[in-house]
Amino acid sequence: MSIAENVRRVKAAIQAHQTGDDVTMIAVTKSVDPDVALALYEEGIRDFGENRPDSLLEKVNAMPEDARFHFIGTLQTRKVRQIIDKVTAIHSLDRLSLAEEINKRADRVIDCFVQVNISGEASKHGLEKEEVLPFIENCIQYPHIRVIGLMTMAPLTENDTIIRQTFHELRLLRDDIKRRDLPHAPCTELSMGMSNDFNIAIEEGASFVRIGTILVQ
Numbered sequence: 001m002s003i004a005e006n007v008r009r010v011k012a013a014i015q016a017h018q019t020g021d022d023v024t025m026i027a028v029t030k031s032v033d034p035d036v037a038l039a040l041y042e043e044g045i046r047d048f049g050e051n052r053p054d055s056l057l058e059k060v061n062a063m064p065e066d067a068r069f070h071f072i073g074t075l076q077t078r079k080v081r082q083i084i085d086k087v088t089a090i091h092s093l094d095r096l097s098l099a100e101e102i103n104k105r106a107d108r109v110i111d112c113f114v115q116v117n118i119s120g121e122a123s124k125h126g127l128e129k130e131e132v133l134p135f136i137e138n139c140i141q142y143p144h145i146r147v148i149g150l151m152t153m154a155p156l157t158e159n160d161t162i163i164r165q166t167f168h169e170l171r172l173l174r175d176d177i178k179r180r181d182l183p184h185a186p187c188t189e190l191s192m193g194m195s196n197d198f199n200i201a202i203e204e205g206a207s208f209v210r211i212g213t214i215l216v217q
């Protein structure tokens with residue numbers, strides 16, 4: 001399968017499932033060389049996802065200026081400085097020490113998603129549901145942090161009902177925070193859905209899907 005064909009099929013699938021607002025597809029290029037990322041760029045993709053600073057910087061250097069980079073992995077506090085000027089958004093804000101470091105290193109407002117561990121799996125990163133609102137309220141002390149939405153990963157299961165429930169719960173939580181109209185946390189966005197479950201995520205209201213495998217295989 002060619003990259004062009006992959007992009008065409010995934011875009012068509014996104015179109016088929018979206019009901020309202022546009023969904024932004026982030027091409028996750030963490031496991032491929034820059035030439036594959038460039039091939040995706042040539043097919044019109046402008047949003048790219050990376051989960052390691054080294055790999056992100058490698059892609060930034062290889063790509064045209066208008067490519068946007070989303071940091072989607074666990075971000076070590078000491079690595080913030082390397083990537084902060086290169087990212088359009090950070091999808092993995094999960095602790096105050098990280099918010100503090102982003103705030104300190106950034107010279108502009110950084111769009112962030114708070115990562116939530118809806119499924120409660122021990123292997124997953126992110127805040128527990130109950131921790132999210134107090135955490136976001138706490139972020140008001142960091143003027144360079146803007147919480148634009150929530151992010152989650154579905155549990156590893158073949159059970160679509162469980163996956164759908166996970167995405168639905170993230171949406172309800174997003175709705176609750178959005179309704180509060182916090183100036184530093186508009187929380188309008190939902191980053192959820194990967195190669196295996198993006199259809200369900202879009203049906204449940206995803207505005208950003210993060211897709212790797214099925215684009216690059």
Ligand SMILES: *Cc1c(COP(=O)(O)O)cnc(C)c1O
Pocket residue numbers: 028030051072073153194195196210211212213214
């Ligand atoms: C790797 C990764 C993805 C993409 O997963 P695929 O199954 O390859 O589509 C999405 N989100 C995060 C956080 C990832 O680490």
